[in-house]
Amino acid sequence: METQDLTIDDCWNRIGIWSRGTEKCPSLADVIHCRNCPVFAETGRRLLRTPPHEGYRREWTRILADEKETKPLNLTSVFVFRTGSEWLGLPAAMIREIVPMGPIHSLPNISSDSLRGLVNIHGRLHICVSIGSVLGIAKRTRNGEERDPAYSAPARLVVAVQENRPVAFPVTETRGIVHFTPEMVKELPVTVSGTKAAYTTGILQLGNLDIGLLKDKPLFKALTKDLK
Amino acid sequence: MLLLLFEIGSDRYALDARQIVEVVPLVRLKLIPNTPDHIAGLMNYRGAAIPVIDLCRLLTAVPCENSFSTRIIIVKHQVENSGEVSLALMANNVTETVQTSLEALPPSGTIMAETLYGGVSGPDASELIQWFDVKKIIPEKDFLFPAGE
Structure with a gap:
Protein backbone atom coordinates (compact mmCIF):
# COMPACT_ATOMS: atom_id res chain seq x y z
CA MET A 1 0.00 0.00 0.00
CA ASP A 66 -22.31 -16.54 6.73
CA GLU A 67 -25.76 -17.04 5.40
CA LYS A 68 -26.96 -14.15 3.38
CA GLU A 69 -29.12 -11.76 5.33
CA THR A 70 -32.29 -11.49 3.41
CA LYS A 71 -35.07 -9.05 3.70
CA PRO A 72 -38.64 -10.24 3.53
CA LEU A 73 -39.25 -10.85 -0.11
CA ASN A 74 -42.99 -11.05 -0.38
CA LEU A 75 -43.50 -7.34 -0.11
CA THR A 76 -46.76 -5.99 -1.39
CA SER A 77 -47.08 -2.39 -2.39
CA VAL A 78 -50.20 -0.36 -2.11
CA PHE A 79 -51.02 3.18 -3.03
CA VAL A 80 -52.33 4.92 0.07
CA PHE A 81 -54.83 7.75 -0.06
CA ARG A 82 -57.48 9.35 2.08
CA THR A 83 -61.07 9.82 1.17
CA GLY A 84 -63.14 11.60 3.76
CA SER A 85 -61.81 10.47 7.08
CA GLU A 86 -60.69 7.04 5.91
CA TRP A 87 -57.23 6.01 4.82
CA LEU A 88 -57.38 3.37 2.11
CA GLY A 89 -54.92 1.35 0.06
CA LEU A 90 -55.18 -0.01 -3.46
CA PRO A 91 -52.60 -2.28 -5.14
CA ALA A 92 -49.93 0.01 -6.51
CA ALA A 93 -49.77 -1.81 -9.84
CA MET A 94 -53.20 -0.63 -10.83
CA ILE A 95 -52.55 3.06 -10.22
CA ARG A 96 -51.69 4.75 -13.47
CA GLU A 97 -51.34 8.36 -12.45
CA ILE A 98 -52.37 11.07 -10.07
CA VAL A 99 -53.45 14.38 -11.54
CA PRO A 100 -54.72 17.62 -10.06
CA MET A 101 -58.46 17.85 -9.61
CA GLY A 102 -60.31 19.12 -12.64
CA PRO A 103 -63.97 19.86 -13.29
CA ILE A 104 -66.27 16.84 -13.31
CA HIS A 105 -68.88 16.93 -16.05
CA SER A 106 -71.96 15.22 -14.77
CA LEU A 107 -73.88 12.86 -16.99
CA PRO A 108 -77.55 13.55 -17.38
CA ASN A 109 -80.12 10.85 -16.81
CA ILE A 110 -77.87 8.74 -14.70
CA SER A 111 -78.87 8.32 -11.13
CA SER A 112 -76.00 6.62 -9.45
CA ASP A 113 -74.26 7.52 -6.26
CA SER A 114 -70.97 6.09 -7.30
CA LEU A 115 -70.84 7.57 -10.80
CA ARG A 116 -69.82 11.21 -10.60
CA GLY A 117 -69.44 11.96 -14.29
CA LEU A 118 -66.67 12.43 -16.80
CA VAL A 119 -63.31 14.09 -16.39
CA ASN A 120 -60.84 15.24 -18.98
CA ILE A 121 -57.37 13.86 -18.38
CA HIS A 122 -54.79 14.66 -21.04
CA GLY A 123 -57.52 15.22 -23.57
CA ARG A 124 -59.26 11.90 -22.98
CA LEU A 125 -62.51 11.44 -21.18
CA HIS A 126 -62.38 9.20 -18.17
CA ILE A 127 -65.20 7.92 -16.06
CA CYS A 128 -65.09 9.51 -12.65
CA VAL A 129 -66.44 7.54 -9.73
CA SER A 130 -66.64 8.07 -6.01
CA ILE A 131 -64.97 5.45 -3.88
CA GLY A 132 -66.40 6.97 -0.72
CA SER A 133 -70.00 6.45 -1.78
CA VAL A 134 -69.47 2.78 -2.56
CA LEU A 135 -67.81 2.20 0.77
CA GLY A 136 -70.25 4.38 2.66
CA ILE A 137 -67.63 6.84 3.81
CA ALA A 138 -68.50 10.44 4.72
CA LYS A 139 -71.73 10.57 2.82
CA ARG A 140 -72.22 13.77 0.97
CA THR A 141 -75.39 15.58 1.80
CA ARG A 142 -77.29 17.43 -0.84
CA ASN A 143 -77.31 20.77 0.95
CA GLY A 144 -73.62 20.47 1.64
CA GLU A 145 -73.77 21.72 5.16
CA GLU A 146 -72.89 18.55 6.96
CA ARG A 147 -70.08 17.69 4.68
CA ASP A 148 -66.78 16.76 6.12
CA PRO A 149 -64.81 19.94 5.39
CA ALA A 150 -61.84 17.92 4.24
CA TYR A 151 -63.96 15.98 1.81
CA SER A 152 -65.51 19.01 0.22
CA ALA A 153 -62.38 19.86 -1.69
CA PRO A 154 -60.78 16.75 -3.06
CA ALA A 155 -57.32 17.76 -4.11
CA ARG A 156 -56.45 15.09 -6.61
CA LEU A 157 -57.77 12.63 -9.09
CA VAL A 158 -56.33 9.14 -9.08
CA VAL A 159 -56.46 7.19 -12.32
CA ALA A 160 -56.57 3.45 -11.73
CA VAL A 161 -56.73 0.73 -14.34
CA GLN A 162 -58.61 -2.47 -13.81
CA GLU A 163 -58.80 -4.95 -16.68
CA ASN A 164 -57.69 -2.29 -19.14
CA ARG A 165 -60.48 0.04 -18.09
CA PRO A 166 -59.21 3.28 -16.63
CA VAL A 167 -61.32 4.85 -13.95
CA ALA A 168 -60.67 8.14 -12.18
CA PHE A 169 -61.72 8.93 -8.65
CA PRO A 170 -61.16 11.98 -6.46
CA VAL A 171 -59.22 11.64 -3.23
CA THR A 172 -58.73 14.08 -0.40
CA GLU A 173 -55.11 13.33 0.28
CA THR A 174 -52.45 11.02 -1.06
CA ARG A 175 -49.71 9.38 0.94
CA GLY A 176 -47.86 7.60 -1.87
CA ILE A 177 -46.79 4.02 -2.20
CA VAL A 178 -46.30 1.91 0.92
CA HIS A 179 -44.61 -1.50 1.07
CA PHE A 180 -45.61 -4.09 3.61
CA THR A 181 -45.33 -7.78 4.42
CA PRO A 182 -48.35 -10.02 5.06
CA GLU A 183 -47.52 -10.11 8.79
CA MET A 184 -48.14 -6.38 9.05
CA VAL A 185 -51.78 -6.73 8.02
CA LYS A 186 -54.35 -7.04 10.78
CA GLU A 187 -57.63 -8.83 10.40
CA LEU A 188 -60.77 -6.78 10.23
CA PRO A 189 -62.54 -6.50 13.59
CA VAL A 190 -65.47 -8.88 13.60
CA THR A 191 -67.80 -6.04 14.36
CA VAL A 192 -67.15 -4.54 10.96
CA SER A 193 -69.68 -5.81 8.48
CA GLY A 194 -71.62 -4.65 5.51
CA THR A 195 -70.07 -2.86 2.57
CA LYS A 196 -66.81 -2.05 4.27
CA ALA A 197 -66.16 -5.66 5.15
CA ALA A 198 -67.05 -6.73 1.63
CA TYR A 199 -64.44 -4.53 0.04
CA THR A 200 -61.66 -4.65 2.59
CA THR A 201 -59.13 -7.43 3.05
CA GLY A 202 -57.51 -6.15 6.20
CA ILE A 203 -56.09 -3.23 8.10
CA LEU A 204 -52.52 -2.09 7.70
CA GLN A 205 -51.17 -0.16 10.64
CA LEU A 206 -48.63 2.39 9.64
CA GLY A 207 -47.54 4.66 12.45
CA ASN A 208 -50.77 6.15 13.73
CA LEU A 209 -52.63 5.50 10.51
CA ASP A 210 -54.97 2.58 10.03
CA ILE A 211 -55.15 1.88 6.34
CA GLY A 212 -57.98 -0.20 4.95
CA LEU A 213 -56.65 -2.47 2.23
CA LEU A 214 -59.21 -2.65 -0.51
CA LYS A 215 -60.13 -5.67 -2.58
CA ASP A 216 -59.56 -4.22 -6.00
CA LYS A 217 -61.75 -6.56 -8.04
CA PRO A 218 -65.03 -6.44 -6.06
CA LEU A 219 -64.56 -2.73 -5.55
CA PHE A 220 -64.15 -2.00 -9.23
CA LYS A 221 -67.03 -4.22 -10.10
CA ALA A 222 -69.17 -2.15 -7.76
CA LEU A 223 -67.78 1.11 -9.07
CA THR A 224 -68.48 0.29 -12.67
CA LYS A 225 -71.68 -1.71 -12.32
CA ASP A 226 -73.80 1.21 -13.45
CA LEU A 227 -71.84 1.71 -16.61
CA LYS A 228 -73.25 -1.16 -18.59
CA MET B 1 -30.23 -7.22 -21.61
CA LEU B 2 -27.99 -6.25 -18.73
CA LEU B 3 -24.31 -7.05 -19.04
CA LEU B 4 -21.60 -7.00 -16.42
CA LEU B 5 -18.30 -5.63 -17.68
CA PHE B 6 -14.90 -6.66 -16.42
CA GLU B 7 -11.29 -6.78 -17.54
CA ILE B 8 -8.99 -9.63 -18.27
CA GLY B 9 -5.55 -8.40 -19.14
CA SER B 10 -6.14 -5.16 -20.99
CA ASP B 11 -9.39 -6.15 -22.66
CA ARG B 12 -12.96 -5.81 -21.55
CA TYR B 13 -15.43 -8.64 -21.51
CA ALA B 14 -19.14 -8.78 -20.91
CA LEU B 15 -21.17 -11.39 -19.07
CA ASP B 16 -24.94 -11.76 -19.19
CA ALA B 17 -26.23 -10.54 -15.82
CA ARG B 18 -28.97 -13.17 -15.76
CA GLN B 19 -26.54 -15.93 -14.90
CA ILE B 20 -24.85 -13.92 -12.15
CA VAL B 21 -25.78 -14.65 -8.56
CA GLU B 22 -23.68 -12.02 -6.88
CA VAL B 23 -20.55 -9.93 -7.27
CA VAL B 24 -18.44 -10.00 -4.11
CA PRO B 25 -15.12 -8.48 -3.06
CA LEU B 26 -11.90 -10.43 -2.92
CA VAL B 27 -11.83 -12.70 0.05
CA ARG B 28 -9.23 -14.95 1.59
CA LEU B 29 -8.88 -18.16 -0.37
CA LYS B 30 -7.83 -21.60 0.70
CA LEU B 31 -5.20 -22.81 -1.71
CA ILE B 32 -5.73 -26.23 -3.20
CA PRO B 33 -2.57 -28.19 -3.90
CA ASN B 34 -2.13 -30.01 -7.18
CA THR B 35 -4.61 -27.97 -9.15
CA PRO B 36 -4.05 -25.96 -12.30
CA ASP B 37 -2.68 -22.46 -11.78
CA HIS B 38 -5.92 -20.79 -12.79
CA ILE B 39 -7.72 -22.29 -9.81
CA ALA B 40 -6.97 -19.55 -7.30
CA GLY B 41 -8.34 -21.55 -4.40
CA LEU B 42 -11.49 -22.34 -2.51
CA MET B 43 -13.71 -19.72 -1.00
CA ASN B 44 -16.32 -20.17 1.67
CA TYR B 45 -19.41 -18.87 -0.01
CA ARG B 46 -22.41 -18.90 2.30
CA GLY B 47 -21.21 -22.02 4.00
CA ALA B 48 -20.26 -23.94 0.86
CA ALA B 49 -16.74 -24.29 -0.50
CA ILE B 50 -16.60 -23.30 -4.14
CA PRO B 51 -13.53 -23.08 -6.37
CA VAL B 52 -12.45 -19.65 -7.53
CA ILE B 53 -11.18 -19.44 -11.09
CA ASP B 54 -8.69 -16.68 -11.80
CA LEU B 55 -9.77 -15.60 -15.27
CA CYS B 56 -6.69 -13.48 -15.86
CA ARG B 57 -4.46 -16.40 -15.09
CA LEU B 58 -6.54 -18.66 -17.29
CA LEU B 59 -6.60 -16.42 -20.33
CA THR B 60 -3.43 -14.36 -20.10
CA ALA B 61 -1.25 -16.32 -17.65
CA VAL B 62 -0.95 -13.20 -15.47
CA PRO B 63 -2.80 -13.37 -12.13
CA CYS B 64 -5.51 -10.85 -11.30
CA GLU B 65 -4.43 -7.63 -9.63
CA ASN B 66 -4.70 -7.29 -5.91
CA SER B 67 -7.01 -4.31 -5.88
CA PHE B 68 -10.42 -3.19 -4.66
CA SER B 69 -11.92 -3.51 -8.10
CA THR B 70 -10.77 -7.09 -8.55
CA ARG B 71 -13.87 -8.93 -7.57
CA ILE B 72 -15.34 -12.38 -7.55
CA ILE B 73 -18.35 -13.02 -9.75
CA ILE B 74 -20.54 -15.86 -8.54
CA VAL B 75 -22.35 -17.44 -11.49
CA LYS B 76 -24.78 -20.27 -11.92
CA HIS B 77 -23.84 -22.61 -14.67
CA GLN B 78 -25.67 -25.53 -16.20
CA VAL B 79 -23.50 -28.57 -16.62
CA GLU B 80 -24.65 -31.70 -18.37
CA ASN B 81 -25.18 -34.62 -16.00
CA SER B 82 -24.57 -32.64 -12.83
CA GLY B 83 -27.16 -29.92 -13.02
CA GLU B 84 -26.51 -26.39 -11.95
CA VAL B 85 -23.24 -25.53 -10.26
CA SER B 86 -21.95 -22.34 -8.70
CA LEU B 87 -18.71 -21.02 -10.06
CA ALA B 88 -16.63 -18.18 -8.69
CA LEU B 89 -14.83 -16.18 -11.35
CA MET B 90 -12.17 -13.65 -10.41
CA ALA B 91 -11.52 -10.76 -12.79
CA ASN B 92 -10.08 -7.27 -12.83
CA ASN B 93 -12.10 -4.06 -12.74
CA VAL B 94 -15.52 -5.54 -12.13
CA THR B 95 -16.99 -2.08 -11.78
CA GLU B 96 -19.60 -1.53 -14.44
CA THR B 97 -22.81 -2.81 -15.87
CA VAL B 98 -24.30 -1.78 -19.14
CA GLN B 99 -27.77 -2.09 -20.60
CA THR B 100 -27.84 -3.21 -24.21
CA SER B 101 -30.66 -3.44 -26.67
CA LEU B 102 -29.73 -7.05 -27.42
CA GLU B 103 -32.48 -9.45 -26.46
CA ALA B 104 -30.59 -12.69 -26.86
CA LEU B 105 -27.00 -13.70 -27.01
CA PRO B 106 -25.44 -13.28 -30.40
CA PRO B 107 -24.46 -16.55 -32.08
CA SER B 108 -21.02 -17.57 -30.99
CA GLY B 109 -18.32 -18.68 -33.31
CA THR B 110 -15.54 -21.07 -32.60
CA ILE B 111 -13.69 -21.41 -29.31
CA MET B 112 -13.86 -17.76 -28.38
CA ALA B 113 -16.92 -16.13 -29.80
CA GLU B 114 -15.95 -13.31 -32.07
CA THR B 115 -18.79 -11.32 -30.75
CA LEU B 116 -17.74 -7.78 -30.25
CA TYR B 117 -19.87 -5.05 -28.92
CA GLY B 118 -19.02 -1.69 -30.32
CA GLY B 119 -18.43 0.13 -27.08
CA VAL B 120 -20.71 1.67 -24.58
CA SER B 121 -21.16 5.18 -23.34
CA GLY B 122 -18.28 7.24 -22.12
CA PRO B 123 -15.17 8.68 -23.62
CA ASP B 124 -14.00 5.44 -25.25
CA ALA B 125 -17.15 4.65 -27.11
CA SER B 126 -15.23 2.94 -29.88
CA GLU B 127 -14.03 0.25 -27.50
CA LEU B 128 -14.82 -3.32 -28.44
CA ILE B 129 -16.13 -5.55 -25.73
CA GLN B 130 -16.03 -9.27 -26.12
CA TRP B 131 -18.78 -11.61 -25.15
CA PHE B 132 -17.74 -13.91 -22.29
CA ASP B 133 -19.15 -17.40 -22.63
CA VAL B 134 -18.55 -19.39 -19.45
CA LYS B 135 -19.02 -22.70 -21.20
CA LYS B 136 -16.48 -21.97 -23.90
CA ILE B 137 -13.84 -20.37 -21.73
CA ILE B 138 -13.80 -22.37 -18.53
CA PRO B 139 -12.28 -25.85 -18.94
CA GLU B 140 -14.89 -28.56 -18.59
CA LYS B 141 -13.12 -30.25 -15.69
CA ASP B 142 -13.51 -27.12 -13.58
CA PHE B 143 -17.29 -27.47 -13.71
CA LEU B 144 -17.13 -30.93 -12.30
CA PHE B 145 -15.02 -29.87 -9.39
CA PRO B 146 -17.78 -28.62 -7.07
CA ALA B 147 -19.64 -31.90 -7.33
CA GLY B 148 -16.76 -33.49 -5.47
CA GLU B 149 -14.23 -35.85 -6.88
Missing part, protein backbone atom coordinates in the same frame (compact mmCIF):
# COMPACT_ATOMS: atom_id res chain seq x y z
CA GLU A 2 2.85 2.38 0.81
CA THR A 3 4.52 1.74 -2.54
CA GLN A 4 1.36 2.61 -4.45
CA ASP A 5 1.22 6.12 -5.80
CA LEU A 6 -1.66 7.47 -3.81
CA THR A 7 -1.02 11.15 -4.29
CA ILE A 8 -4.28 12.56 -5.49
CA ASP A 9 -4.69 15.96 -6.99
CA ASP A 10 -8.08 16.86 -5.63
CA CYS A 11 -8.70 19.43 -8.29
CA TRP A 12 -12.44 19.24 -7.55
CA ASN A 13 -11.73 20.74 -4.16
CA ARG A 14 -9.09 23.14 -5.46
CA ILE A 15 -10.70 24.61 -8.55
CA GLY A 16 -13.79 22.45 -9.03
CA ILE A 17 -17.35 22.55 -7.88
CA TRP A 18 -16.42 22.16 -4.21
CA SER A 19 -13.82 24.92 -4.25
CA ARG A 20 -14.33 28.01 -2.17
CA GLY A 21 -11.87 30.02 -4.15
CA THR A 22 -12.59 32.23 -7.07
CA GLU A 23 -10.35 30.41 -9.53
CA LYS A 24 -12.45 27.85 -11.38
CA CYS A 25 -11.51 24.97 -13.63
CA PRO A 26 -12.01 25.81 -17.32
CA SER A 27 -13.59 22.38 -17.91
CA LEU A 28 -16.51 23.30 -15.68
CA ALA A 29 -18.00 25.26 -18.53
CA ASP A 30 -18.36 22.01 -20.47
CA VAL A 31 -19.04 19.41 -17.81
CA ILE A 32 -21.04 21.65 -15.42
CA HIS A 33 -20.30 19.41 -12.45
CA CYS A 34 -17.12 17.57 -11.45
CA ARG A 35 -18.98 14.28 -11.35
CA ASN A 36 -19.33 14.47 -15.13
CA CYS A 37 -15.62 15.12 -15.58
CA PRO A 38 -13.31 12.36 -16.83
CA VAL A 39 -10.57 13.48 -14.42
CA PHE A 40 -12.86 12.88 -11.47
CA ALA A 41 -13.91 9.46 -12.79
CA GLU A 42 -10.33 8.48 -13.51
CA THR A 43 -9.24 9.32 -9.97
CA GLY A 44 -12.05 7.16 -8.66
CA ARG A 45 -10.90 4.28 -10.84
CA ARG A 46 -7.35 4.73 -9.61
CA LEU A 47 -8.51 4.43 -6.01
CA LEU A 48 -10.28 1.20 -6.90
CA ARG A 49 -7.00 -0.09 -8.33
CA THR A 50 -5.24 0.17 -4.99
CA PRO A 51 -4.80 -3.04 -3.01
CA PRO A 52 -7.32 -3.59 -0.26
CA HIS A 53 -5.94 -3.84 3.25
CA GLU A 54 -6.00 -7.12 5.09
CA GLY A 55 -8.88 -6.09 7.35
CA TYR A 56 -11.14 -5.56 4.32
CA ARG A 57 -10.45 -9.04 3.04
CA ARG A 58 -10.90 -10.56 6.47
CA GLU A 59 -14.19 -8.81 7.02
CA TRP A 60 -15.59 -9.86 3.67
CA THR A 61 -14.39 -13.42 4.13
CA ARG A 62 -16.41 -13.55 7.31
CA ILE A 63 -19.47 -11.89 5.79
CA LEU A 64 -19.55 -14.23 2.81
CA ALA A 65 -19.07 -17.33 4.92
